[in-house]
Each structure stands twice: as structure tokens, then as C-alpha cells.
Amino acid sequence: IVVITHELDVVRELADRVVVMSAGRVVEQGSTYDFFSAPASEVGRAFVAATLRDRPSxxxxxxxxxxxxxxxxxxxxxxxxxxxxxxxxxxxxxxxxxxxxxxxxxxxxxxxxxxxxxxxxxxxxxxxxxxxxxxxxxxxxxxxxxxx
The missing domain is CATH 3.30.70.260 (ACT domain)
Incomplete structure (x- = not known):
């Protein structure tokens, strides 16, 4: 099943793997754990930071x-x-x-x-x-x- 969403809580619940796209290009892909624990792209870091709120603003x-x-x-x-x-x-x-x-x-x-x-x-x-x-x-x- 492929799910396309900006809702990272849905991704956390459903996905085993994540592909992050920006401007029509794949900028990051890997396991859901790797994506949330150490996002490799700037777009990925922004998504995760907005979702987890584990770092101070x-x-x-x-x-x-x-x-x-x-x-x-x-x-x-x-x-x-x-x-x-x-x-x-x-x-x-x-x-x-x-x-x-x-x-x-x-x-x-x-x-x-x-x-x-x-x-x-x-x-x-x-x-x-x-x-x-x-x-x-x-x-x-x-x-x-x-x-x-």
C-alpha cells in the first residue's frame, strides 16, 4: 500500500518505509525509524521537528x-x-x-x-x-x- 500524506502521525502508525519528496524529486528514503530518529534531508528535518517537538523552539x-x-x-x-x-x-x-x-x-x-x-x-x-x-x-x- 502506498500512502501519500503530510500527516506524519499517520506515517508513524502505518508505514515501514518513508520516501520524502521535494519539488518533484526524492530527497530521502529509508525505514520509518531512521527517518524519524535521524532525518537526512532538510525537508525531512522540518517535517519531523514540526511533529515531534522534542527540541526547544x-x-x-x-x-x-x-x-x-x-x-x-x-x-x-x-x-x-x-x-x-x-x-x-x-x-x-x-x-x-x-x-x-x-x-x-x-x-x-x-x-x-x-x-x-x-x-x-x-x-x-x-x-x-x-x-x-x-x-x-x-x-x-x-x-x-x-x-x-
Missing amino acids: PEDLERLRAGHPGRIVTADVVDDAGESGGVGSVLSRAAQHGVSFELLFGGISALQSRVFGALTIELRGVDAGIDAVIAELRAITRVEETAK
Whole structure:
């Protein structure tokens, strides 16, 4: 069955695979899980961001920045974190680097029996320790740091 829709909630419920088109061309295709957890195209990222809302909007980031002076990062959460563990495992070791953290924003979803999403976190401590935590996160997932 082929379903053509802009309603990504329908896609999440029905589809095993996704093809994204823009201006009459295929710009992305793959499993539904891969599409939602790590969209490869700009169009795909825009669709997923509008559907999941697991990342703060620019206005939310501005508000968060005003109340949280530490370094703010957003880390993708994926089901296949491997031996090193996931984002939670890295954060549980943050104190070893002299870093504390606070969860500021995020969302975790399940699709095709696997989890994915994003967490926005404030990291506080010395820069070298924070750099070490961010490096550990980047070794297992995509991380975006918010400019001050």
C-alpha cells in the first residue's frame, strides 16, 4: 500500500518505509525509524521537528538561556547506543569530570519497538570537564551546542 500524506502521525502508525519528496524529486528514503530518529534531508528535518517537538523552539531556547547560565546542549537519543551506553550513561558519569547537569527540555518516542528523541541539557562546571562530557556524548550520538 502506498500512502501519500503530510500527516506524519499517520506515517508513524502505518508505514515501514518513508520516501520524502521535494519539488518533484526524492530527497530521502529509508525505514520509518531512521527517518524519524535521524532525518537526512532538510525537508525531512522540518517535517519531523514540526511533529515531534522534542527540541526547544528558538523562543524556548532564549527563555532557557536567560535562566540557565551553563552550557546548553541538545543530544539525540537513539535506541542503539552500544556498549558505552546511551546519553543517560554518559550523564551519570558527568560528576567524574566535575560536571553537573539539569534536564531542560526534551522528548522520547517509540517507533517500531525502538526509542528515539532528543534531550536539551544544561551542563555546569569547568570548561575542560564540560568539553569531556560533550566529547563522550558525540562519540555515541549527534550533539548540538547552543551559542550563548
